[in-house]
Amino acid sequence: MTDALDWLAPLVSLDRLAWLDPLAWLVVLPLGWATLAFVLGSGRGAWAALAGVSLQLWLAVELAGTILADGATPPVGASEMAAHHAVGGWGAPLGIDLAADGLSAAMLILTQMVALPLAVYARAYFKAGDPAGAWFWPLMGFLIAGLNALFVSADLFNLYVTLELVGLASVGIVAAGGGAQQLAAALRYLFVSLVGSGAYLLGVALIYGAYGTVSIATLTPLIAAEAPRLVWLAAGLMLVGLLLKTALFPFHFWLPPAHGSAPAPVSALLSALVVKASFYLILRLWIGPLEPLLPAAAAWLAALLGALAIFWGSYRAIRAVKLKRLIAYSTVAQLGYLFLIFPLLAQPAALQAGVMQVFAHGLAKAGMFAAAGVMIRATGQDTVAGLAGAVDRLPVTLFAFGLAGMTLMGLPPSSGFLAKWQIIEAALAQGYWIIAVVALAGGLLAALYVFRVLRQAFLVSGADVAERGPVPAVPRTLEWSAFVLAAASVLLGLRGVELMRLLGAGA
Amino acid sequence: MKALAKTFVVVWLALVFVAAAIGAMLELGPAALDLRAPVTDHLTDTGVSHPVTAVLLNYRGYDTLLEIAVLLLALLGILAAGGAAGSAAPKAAHPMLQASARLAAPLMILVAVYLLWAGAFLPGGAFQAGAVLAAAAVLLHLVGLTRGWDSPRLRLRLGLAGGFALFLAVAAALLTQGALLGFPPAWAGELIMLIEAGLTVSLGLILAGFFLFLSRDLR
Numbered sequence: 001m002t003d004a005l006d007w008l009a010p011l012v013s014l015d016r017l018a019w020l021d022p023l024a025w026l027v028v029l030p031l032g033w034a035t036l037a038f039v040l041g042s043g044r045g046a047w048a049a050l051a052g053v054s055l056q057l058w059l060a061v062e063l064a065g066t067i068l069a070d071g072a073t074p075p076v077g078a079s080e081m082a083a084h085h086a087v088g089g090w091g092a093p094l095g096i097d098l099a100a101d102g103l104s105a106a107m108l109i110l111t112q113m114v115a116l117p118l119a120v121y122a123r124a125y126f127k128a129g130d131p132a133g134a135w136f137w138p139l140m141g142f143l144i145a146g147l148n149a150l151f152v153s154a155d156l157f158n159l160y161v162t163l164e165l166v167g168l169a170s171v172g173i174v175a176a177g178g179g180a181q182q183l184a185a186a187l188r189y190l191f192v193s194l195v196g197s198g199a200y201l202l203g204v205a206l207i208y209g210a211y212g213t214v215s216i217a218t219l220t221p222l223i224a225a226e227a228p229r230l231v232w233l234a235a236g237l238m239l240v241g242l243l244l245k246t247a248l249f250p251f252h253f254w255l256p257p258a259h260g261s262a263p264a265p266v267s268a269l270l271s272a273l274v275v276k277a278s279f280y281l282i283l284r285l286w287i288g289p290l291e292p293l294l295p296a297a298a299a300w301l302a303a304l305l306g307a308l309a310i311f312w313g314s315y316r317a318i319r320a321v322k323l324k325r326l327i328a329y330s331t332v333a334q335l336g337y338l339f340l341i342f343p344l345l346a347q348p349a350a351l352q353a354g355v356m357q358v359f360a361h362g363l364a365k366a367g368m369f370a371a372a373g374v375m376i377r378a379t380g381q382d383t384v385a386g387l388a389g390a391v392d393r394l395p396v397t398l399f400a401f402g403l404a405g406m407t408l409m410g411l412p413p414s415s416g417f418l419a420k421w422q423i424i425e426a427a428l429a430q431g432y433w434i435i436a437v438v439a440l441a442g443g444l445l446a447a448l449y450v451f452r453v454l455r456q457a458f459l460v461s462g463a464d465v466a467e468r469g470p471v472p473a474v475p476r477t478l479e480w481s482a483f484v485l486a487a488a489s490v491l492l493g494l495r496g497v498e499l500m501r502l503l504g505a506g507a
Numbered sequence: 508m509k510a511l512a513k514t515f516v517v518v519w520l521a522l523v524f525v526a527a528a529i530g531a532m533l534e535l536g537p538a539a540l541d542l543r544a545p546v547t548d549h550l551t552d553t554g555v556s557h558p559v560t561a562v563l564l565n566y567r568g569y570d571t572l573l574e575i576a577v578l579l580l581a582l583l584g585i586l587a588a589g590g591a592a593g594s595a596a597p598k599a600a601h602p603m604l605q606a607s608a609r610l611a612a613p614l615m616i617l618v619a620v621y622l623l624w625a626g627a628f629l630p631g632g633a634f635q636a637g638a639v640l641a642a643a644a645v646l647l648h649l650v651g652l653t654r655g656w657d658s659p660r661l662r663l664r665l666g667l668a669g670g671f672a673l674f675l676a677v678a679a680a681l682l683t684q685g686a687l688l689g690f691p692p693a694w695a696g697e698l699i700m701l702i703e704a705g706l707t708v709s710l711g712l713i714l715a716g717f718f719l720f721l722s723r724d725l726r
Contacts, residue, residue, distance in 0.1 A: 021682070024682050024686075024687040025682070027687075028675065028678065028679050028682065028687070031576060031675055032675060032679070035579075035668050035671060035672050035675065038579070038583065038664060038667075038668050039661070039664050039665055039668050039672075041661065041664060042658065085686070085687065086686060087568075087569040087686065087687045087688055087689075088565060088566060088567075088568060088569065088686060088687070088688045088689050088690070089685065089686040089689035090549075090566055093540060093542060094542060094545045094546070094549070094566055095566050095567065096567055096569045096570065098687075134586075134587065135583050135586055135587040136587075138583055139580070139583055139584075139587060142576060142579075142580045142583070145576070146573075149573060157570065158567075158569065158570055158573070161570055161573040161574055161577065162573065164577050165573060165576060165577055165580065168577060168580045168581055168584060169580055171584060172580065172583055172584035172587050172588070173587070175584065175587060175588035176587040176588065177587065177588075178588075183588060186588065206528075206532075208538075209532070209535065209538065210535060210538065210539075211538055211539045211540060212538030212539055212540035212541055212542060213538075213539070213540045213542070218540070222539050222540075228531065228534060228535055228536075229530075229531040229534065230528075230531035230532055230534075230535055232531075233527060233528060233531055
């Protein structure tokens with residue numbers, strides 16, 4: 001009797017659920033539902049996506065739980081990672097390793113957390129027969145799969161493949177069903193994406209030539225021991241390629257047209273997650289294998305570009321005519337904060353601040369683009385001026401926009417406040433008050449463009465707008481999923497401690 | 508004049524970059540790690556006897572899995588961007604050309620099958636075989652024997668995604684047994700052959716699709 005059930009043993013050993021390794025399933029699952037959605041056909045697959053993303057969220061939380069429960073969690077950036085999966089059973093450097101630490105787990109949770117409400121939103125947003133939504137679900141599935149694969153990969157070449165997955169999926173959903181302008185933005189995005197990953201790939205090839213391996217864990221001690229000139233060149237190529245993909249000033253030129261012209265759920269996915277993926281990779285390389293190569297000046301250059309991004313992005317957002325352009329330029333500005341942390345990385349608090357900003361901006365910007373989609377659909381126009389008097393018709397959406405704006409400005413108790421507070425604290429602790437000043441000024445500038453929208457919607461009379469005839473009704477699902485995202489960005493501020501613990505310090 | 512100056516700057520920067528890269532490469536010693544030895548040492552456990560196929564399908568099969576996804580994704584991008592207009596009526600070529608295409612197509616299919624089979628012990632495999640299949644489909648279209656493709660029906664969608672789905676299913680099944688794509692040595696040869704056979708058909712369709720979904724523009 002027991003023998004007959006032996007084959008069940010590996011499946012029911014619930015103590016660790018070995019077969020349910022979240023690292024690998026977080027990649028396999030979205031690939032699976034993306035393929036299913038493609039086979040089901042044009043416009044189908046929303047339910048597969050919703051079920052898949054829900055399961056992935058559970059897996060990501062489960063992974064974070066295991067990493068937290070591991071008493072001796074190695075700090076983020078150590079070559080020994082908390083969770084580990086040798087694909088094919090070979091182990092690096094012969095095979096490919098998947099690995100995750102607190103930083104990867106945090107990014108995985110953010111990805112699924114943003115994707116789930118956006119999937120609900122997109123299901124209501126794309127009407128049947130809308131060419132923009134025809135292949136949305138498989139494209140979104142491959143996008144999420146690429147992001148998850150990127151966050152768990154510990155192999156430089158495999159990371160390149162994940163970058164291509166993310167890049168092509170993003171270009172695909174930007175181009176979907178669009179007019180000439182949208183296609184032009186998508187094509188420019190494609191070129192930037194290819195140049196960025198091409199530069200990264202060239203760097204990886206040079207590193208492989210120098211050391212004979214692309215496994216990050218194997219490379220880290222090798223680079224620390226000896227770095228020929230070629231490796232400096234490789235590091236430069238990889239970082240510049242990734243900066244181009246992250247749209248750091250002055251490489252931001254492609255972002256506003258691509259993010260501004262896509263349908264709202266697509267803009268939300270791109271702004272909240274896709275640019276963060278290449279940022280994650282920069283951070284991972286910066287505190288990992290490339291660390292011995294980078295002089296302090298490189299960190300200050302990154303911070304300087306970050307500061308310029310904050311000022312230039314905010315300025316363009318304040319001047320923007322179209323609502324989605326405004327939000328896209330706000331993304332350019334908010335990405336700038338992520339680079340303010342590089343000179344401060346000697347303190348673990350700086351890394352926490354950076355990841356907190358990734359979370360804050362990810363949730364808030366997804367909520368903001370989702371809310372903008374509702375407003376554009378309800379008012380029938382895409383300009384900020386067209387929002388006059390919108391508050392009477394869309395109270396929930398404007399509340400959502402306001403909450404997301406609160407996070408971008410960094411008002412307490414939002415997660416944006418926590419992020420900016422930590423950046424300022426880390427800057428002052430190390431005597432770099434200039435970074436603190438930039439962070440504060442950025443918050444004030446964000447207030448200007450957020451209030452520009454709110455003022456138009458709340459204070460300007462919409463009398464002449466109402467005369468244009470009946471406005472189309474907007475599904476409640478759209479309003480509420482935008483609200484959930486925006487509210488999460490604020491409420492996360494109250495649960496910041498867990499995120500900090502995940503990132504290694506204070507555990 | 509301004510354009511000329513711009514070109515000059517770009518060319519100059521490119522030359523500097525190439526010179527720096529070549530200079531840095533010349534001073535490079537032997538790599539710290541040489542993976543050729545472990546690749547051949549474990550070759551008997553991989554199920555194939557050609558080291559390149561072993562790297563592509565077994566040691567680094569995960570990269571290949573994701574690369575197939577990239578190809579499928581590129582096709583999806585074309586479908587998503589293009590919409591679904593009617594396909595152009597094929598323009599008939601010279602009868603002589605048509606006759607030779609009719610002759611060539613079966614031979615190309617034969618070559619594809621050979622490349623697939625040879626991949627286990629010689630250079631070759633699913634990518635090459637798929638490329639030959641795709642070339643056959645494009646050839647038949649160019650001489651006007653087959654139409655360009657419209658928005659894909661269920662059977663075509665199954666064909667396009669089937670190879671990847673099979674690869675993914677094998678990967679997931681092996682994951683429940685311990686490791687993603689952890690081929691047991693006893694079964695590795697058969698499983699890899701199965702995956703490659705599926706990939707050949709799907710890659711052929713995907714690569715052909717890059718041409719045939721867009722060919723309605725060739726009026």
